[in-house]
Amino acid sequence: MVRELPIGLAPPDWLVRNLRPHPAPVNRAAVARASIAMASPLAAGFAAGQPALGALASMGALNGVIGDTADAYRMRVITIAVPQLTGAVGVILGQLVFGQGWAAVVVVTLVALVSGMISTIGTVASVSGLLLLLNCVVGAGLPLPHPWWLAPLLMTGGGLLVLALALLAWPLRAGVPERAAVAKAYRRVADLLDDTGDDDRYIGTRFDVTRALDQAYDLILGHRASHHGRSEELTRLLAQLNAITPVVEAAPAVHLTGRPL
Numbered sequence: 001m002v003r004e005l006p007i008g009l010a011p012p013d014w015l016v017r018n019l020r021p022h023p024a025p026v027n028r029a030a031v032a033r034a035s036i037a038m039a040s041p042l043a044a045g046f047a048a049g050q051p052a053l054g055a056l057a058s059m060g061a062l063n064g065v066i067g068d069t070a071d072a073y074r075m076r077v078i079t080i081a082v083p084q085l086t087g088a089v090g091v092i093l094g095q096l097v098f099g100q101g102w103a104a105v106v107v108v109t110l111v112a113l114v115s116g117m118i119s120t121i122g123t124v125a126s127v128s129g130l131l132l133l134l135n136c137v138v139g140a141g142l143p144l145p146h147p148w149w150l151a152p153l154l155m156t157g158g159g160l161l162v163l164a165l166a167l168l169a170w171p172l173r174a175g176v177p178e179r180a181a182v183a184k185a186y187r188r189v190a191d192l193l194d195d196t197g198d199d200d201r202y203i204g205t206r207f208d209v210t211r212a213l214d215q216a217y218d219l220i221l222g223h224r225a226s227h228h229g230r231s232e233e234l235t236r237l238l239a240q241l242n243a244i245t246p247v248v249e250a251a252p253a254v255h256l257t258g259r260p261l
Contacts, residue, residue, distance in 0.1 A: 011095040014152060016028040030068055037162040041154075056151055059138070060158025065089050067127045068162055073177070075219075079124055080166065084159040088152035089132035094139020095148055096212075104140045111136045181216040182237050188212040189247055196255040209248060216241055 038061045045054015067080045093111060097104040111133055118129035135155065138144075144151040188209045195201040220238055 009039040030065075033068065033162060033165045034061075034065045035081065037064065037158065037165055041161070042160055052145060053150075053154055054153040056144070057158040058085070059159075060155030061100060061162050062089070062158075062160035063131050063135070063155065064162030066131070067124075067159075068166055069123075073167060076163065076166045077225065080159065080163040082124055083128040083131045084156045086128040087135045088156050090132040090135030091144070091152045091155060094141070095144055095151065096229075098141050098143065102261065108133075108136055131237040161243055178220055178234070180217045180238055182241055185209075185216045185241060186192040189244055189251075192248070192251050193254065196251060196257075197259065202255055206251070211239070213244075213248075 037059050041057030041061060042054045045051045045057070063084065064080050064224045068076065069079060090111065093107060097107045115129035115133040118132070119126040126189070139151065188205070188211075192202070192205045192209050195205045220234060220241065256258075
């Protein structure tokens, strides 16, 4: 039998709400890209009698999958391609100190320090710093094939394979992720207004609205920052997103009245 904690010992509501697991939608397209990009090089390596080379390319594809988090196609070029460069540097540094004892310890420690400093800059820098350290550890701990440039070339190629798969639909779906993010924000706000008469549902829906707005602003502003010149479509989407703010601000007042719309 579950006993309730005394009021003084009960955790605050905001802590319980943030620690409670929330279901996340499965990105089926990203799952398919990861499966193809990681399995294909390994299968090709076995077919050619070089499983070690195929494994390196698959490891690079895994690095690309780690950075495959952006919805906008233009942003995927940055989030996937840029970390591959730092990952290649990490492999090269690791190979230079392979089997060197304390020299390897010192280099990996310094790379870890640089990785931590890089990771504080932003999302792309965080993935770049992670791959820098991870690949440095791989290069310092495993005997990689020679010449020295082969391992970083294969790993970078695996990451770029993920990028190529991620950009296949760009000519057909350009602008769709941005419009979908704005539409999702409007739907979450509509749900919020529907739930104003229910205290329990209202609190959860309010957090859904915050997440939807954050994702939409991150996507549109990030795309707009990397877009050269003025984009009429991005300006229109941003104006539509800004227009929803008064509706969100009105929701608490509607909730206090206790009258659902």
